[in-house]
Amino acid sequence: MTPVNIIIAGAPASGKGTQCEIIKEEFGVVHLSTGDMLRAAVSAGSDVGVKAKEFMDSGKLVPDEVIIGIIIDRLAETDCKEQGWLLDGFPRTAAQAKALADAGVSADCFIFLDVPDEILVERVVGRRTDPETGKIYHMTFSPPSEEDTEVIARLEHRSDDTEEKVVVRLEQFHSNVAAVKGSYEEIMVAIDGNRSPSVVSEEVMDSIKAALAKRTQTAA
Ligand code: AP5
Numbered sequence: 001m002t003p004v005n006i007i008i009a010g011a012p013a014s015g016k017g018t019q020c021e022i023i024k025e026e027f028g029v030v031h032l033s034t035g036d037m038l039r040a041a042v043s044a045g046s047d048v049g050v051k052a053k054e055f056m057d058s059g060k061l062v063p064d065e066v067i068i069g070i071i072i073d074r075l076a077e078t079d080c081k082e083q084g085w086l087l088d089g090f091p092r093t094a095a096q097a098k099a100l101a102d103a104g105v106s107a108d109c110f111i112f113l114d115v116p117d118e119i120l121v122e123r124v125v126g127r128r129t130d131p132e133t134g135k136i137y138h139m140t141f142s143p144p145s146e147e148d149t150e151v152i153a154r155l156e157h158r159s160d161d162t163e164e165k166v167v168v169r170l171e172q173f174h175s176n177v178a179a180v181k182g183s184y185e186e187i188m189v190a191i192d193g194n195r196s197p198s199v200v201s202e203e204v205m206d207s208i209k210a211a212l213a214k215r216t217q218t219a220a
Contacts, residue, residue, distance in 0.1 A: 003084025004029060004212055005106070007091075008204075009180060010113030012169040013123040013161075015193045015200060017136050019113070020088050022201050027208065030080045034067055034089040036134075037074075039158075059160055059168030061176075064095040071096075072103045094179035101183070109211035110184035111204055113193035117170055124166045128155040142197065187211065 004027055008016050017033065024031045038056060041049035048070065052062040071090050074080065087107070091097040100106075115123075126139045130151055137144050137155065144151045160169065181188060189207040193200050 002215075003082065004208065005084050005087075005108050006208060007087045007107045007110045007184065008113070009089075009092075009110065009177075010193060011115060011117070011120055011173045011177075012166060013120045013127065014113040014115040015123075015197065016088050016113060018197050019111075019201060019204050020086055021135070023086055023204065023208065026205060027084065027086075029084040029086045031086045031088060032071065032074060032080075032090070034071065034087075034092075037070065038062060038067070056160060059165035059172070061092060061172050064093055064099070068096055068099045072099060072105070075103075075105055091180055091183070092173075093176045094183070097180055097183035107184070107187060108215055109208055110181075110188045111207060112181060112188055112190045113200070114190050115193040119194055120170065121163055121166055124161045125163060127161055128157055130154060131156050 006023065006027075006029065008019060008023070010016050017035075020031050020033065023029065038048070038052045042053050042056065043049070048066060051066050055062040067090065071087070075085060091100055123138060123141075126141070128137045128139060129135070130137070130144075131154060136142075144155070146152075160166075189211075191200060191203050191207065
C-alpha cells in the first residue's frame with residue numbers, strides 16, 4: 001500500500017508532539033518535527049543553527065529560506081518515500097505551503113489541533129521533555145511516575161517555554177494560520193485539542209484512517 005503522508009498543525013503547545021508519538025507508532029511514518037530539527041541544529045552549532053538561534057530564542061519564526069530547503073530535501077529521502085511522513089510544525093507560513101506544492105509534495109490529511117490561547121500558556125509553562133527518549137511530559141497533566149527518579153532528574157524545560165515568549169509565539173501563529181489552513185481546505189480536519197490526549201488521539205486516528213479510506217476509494 002502507498003504510505004500515508006500527514007501534516008499536523010496547531011498553535012504552540014496545542015499537542016502536536018504528543019499526538020505525533022502515537023501516530024508514529026500506529027502508522028510507522030517518519031516523524032519530521034521542524035522544531036526538533038532546528039533545536040538539534042542549534043545544539044550542533046551548524047550554519048542553520050547559527051541562523052535560526054536568535055529567532056527561536058525570541059519566539060519568532062525562523063526565515064522561510066532557512067527551513068524550506070531542509071524539509072524539501074528531507075522529504076525526498078528514501079525512508080520518507082517508503083514509510084510515509086508526518087510533518088509536525090511545517091508548513092507554518094504561506095510561503096512554506098507554496099514551496100511544498102511547488103515541489104509536488106502533497107499530503108493525505110491535514111490535522112489541525114484547535115486549543116484556546118489561555119490553555120496554551122499553562123501547557124507551555126508546565127511542559128518538560130526527556131532528552132534521552134524525546135518523551136513529552138506536563139508537570140500537572142501528565143507527569144512522570146514518582147518512581148522514575150532518573151527521568152525526573154534529567155527532564156528539560158525549553159528556553160522558549162516561558163509566558164513572555166509564548167506571547168510572541170502565539171502572535172506569529174495567529175498572523176500565519178489562516179493562510180496555511182487556506183492551502184489545505186480540501187484535506188483539513190479540525191480537532192478540538194482541549195480534551196485529554198487519549199480522546200484527542202482517538203479522533204486523530206479516525207481522521208487518518210478516513211483519509212486513507214477516501215484515497216483507496218478514489219483510486220478504485
Ligand atoms: P516547535 O518546536 O514546533 O514549537 P511549537 O509549534 O511552538 O509547538 P510545541 O513544540 O511548543 O508544542 P506541541 O504542539 O508539539 O505540544 P506538545 O505535544 O509538546 O517550534 C519551536 C520554534 O522553532 C518556533 O518558535 C520557531 O522559532 C522555530 N520553527 C519551527 N518550525 C518552524 C517553521 N516551519 N518555520 C519557521 N520557524 C519554525 O504539548 C505541550 C504540553 O501540553 C506538553 O507538556 C504536553 O504534555 C501537554 N499536552 C499535550 N496534549 C495535551 C492535552 N490534550 N491535554 C493536556 N495537556 C496536553
